Amino acid sequence: MTLSLQQVSLFNAGDDEGYLVFNDGKLVALLARLSPDHEQAGGSIFLEWGLGAPTSQDISLFQDLPKAEAWINDELDRRR
Numbered sequence: 001m002t003l004s005l006q007q008v009s010l011f012n013a014g015d016d017e018g019y020l021v022f023n024d025g026k027l028v029a030l031l032a033r034l035s036p037d038h039e040q041a042g043g044s045i046f047l048e049w050g051l052g053a054p055t056s057q058d059i060s061l062f063q064d065l066p067k068a069e070a071w072i073n074d075e076l077d078r079r080r
Contacts, residue, residue, distance in 0.1 A: 044064075
């Protein structure tokens with residue numbers, strides 16, 4: 001399974017760096033890099049939408065893009 005990411009600009013109160021995540025041409029997630037306004041979480045990746053977004057903020061916040069991609073891959077594998 002291969003994910004592809006397309007960087008996009010978001011209109012979202014300071015968190016303007018986003019990524020559309022596709023799997024086999026199908027949109028599976030929208031990620032946003034949190035701005036420094038989020039203090040300790042600034043620079044982290046947040047799952048804005050996709051895969052029945054997790055209810056726990058601890059799960060929907062990732063240290064970096066590779067960790068977010070790994071979680072998305074795991075979720076897609078689990079759902080197959």
